[in-house]
Amino acid sequence: MLTIYTSAPWLMSDAREEPFKHLDDIIVWTEELGCAGMLIFSDNISFDPWLIAGRVLEKSRDLVPLVAVNPIYQHPMSVAKSINSIAAGSGRRIGVNLVAGGFSRHLREMGCNLDHSQRYDRLAEFGTIIAELTSGEQPLKYSGEYYQLNGLRPAPPPIAGLEPRIFVSGTSESCIRVQRELGATRLSYPREPREYAEESLPADSGFRLGIIAREDSSTAWRLAHERFPVDRLGEEFHDLAYESVESHWHRRLSEDAMKVSAPVGSYWMYPFRAYKTFCPYIVGSYAETAGLLLRYMQLGASTFILDEASSKDDLFHSVQVLRLAWSKFTENRS
Structure with a gap:
């Protein structure tokens, strides 16, 4: 089944005027579509993600907040308590996106000295405990390297049918191992399709990307260049950030972007190269963009998380072209 999420604006702690206005707009567009x-x-400088999740629940009827959670910020019991409390109090479901890393500076600020593999080991324990506390009512005993629980009882107890869908983000072997252990959906950022060769993604994989699609290619590219003009200062910021990032996916995409930032067909890395966003963009006509998205679906992707929408019109076309590609994908399978 095709599943489409949008992305909340990255609300920073220095926001002053109407920080929720654009968020509220995207919530409305997301539900209407x-x-x-x-x-x-979630990171060191953004608003608390649970505050944003509450806003999504308040302003929508059925949307699922997919909250990024990182062991450096919360104990798994705290995450489970939030999920169960929301389920019990509102009858709504929460998704969790398990994140192990981030910018090196942010990890140092939090006093995290674990290496990449250790952070994913901790993330596996973190995710296991969250899954247990949001699906069963029995007291939990758990003995791991990072967490020890001695008969912890979930409070409030979970609500059957409202257990969270669990995602894990990354592309490294450590991430793939954790995804398999937890039975989670793995989220990553797509490379140009030819980079995957004959590789298949795990079942129910997800990609985060931006889409600018219109009926004709020239209109789509004009809009793309208006939204993401050449920005040399942004490129310099990107190159500086590249040196301080621990994430494998970020480093790999950065290397791709610095090597070839010009479009490869409909696949465009320049918004990432200019430090305007953290994902590739798919740009072109409906036929062109649907054709490229179809290749990702054939690799195994069925969940797509769209970059922050600049307008309802942009989001409308992005959703339409994803559904067009999925229609072609299901036709080819039947």
Whole structure:
């Protein structure tokens, strides 16, 4: 099944005037266009993601907040308590996106000295405990390297049918291992399709990307260049950030972007290269963009998380072209 999420604006702690206005707009557009929910980021400088999740629940009827959770910020019991409390209090479901890393500076600020593999080991324990506390009512005993629980009882107890869908983000072997252990959906950022060769993605994989699609290619590219003009200062910021990032996916995409930032067909890395967003963009006519998205679906992707929408019109076309590609994908399978 095709599942589409949008992305919440990255609300920073220095926001002053109407920080929720654009968020509220995207919430309305997301629900009106029949998407499943909204991804909410988490880092050292952004608003608390659970505050944003509450806003999504308040302003929508059915959207699922997909909240990024990182062991450096919360104990798994705290995450489970939030999920169960929301389920019990509102009858709504929460998704969780398990994140292990981030910018090196942010990890140092939090006093995290674990290496990449250790952070994913901790993330596996973190995710296991969250899954247990949001699906069963029995006291949990758990003995791991990072967490020890001695008969912890979930409070409030979970609500059957409202267990969270669990995602894990990354592309490294450590991430793939954790995704398999947890039975989670793995989220990543797509490379140009030819980079995957004959590789198949895990079943129910997800990609985060931006889409600018219109009926004709020239209109789509004009809009793309208006939204993301050449920005040399942004490129310099990107190159500086590249040196301080721990994430494998970020480094790999950065290397791709610095090597070839010009479009490869409909696949465009320049918005990432200019430090305007953290994902590739798919740009072109409906036929061109649907054709490229179809290749990702053939690799195994069925969940797509769209970059922050600049307008309802942009989001409308993005959703339409994803559904067009999925229609072609299901036709080819039948």
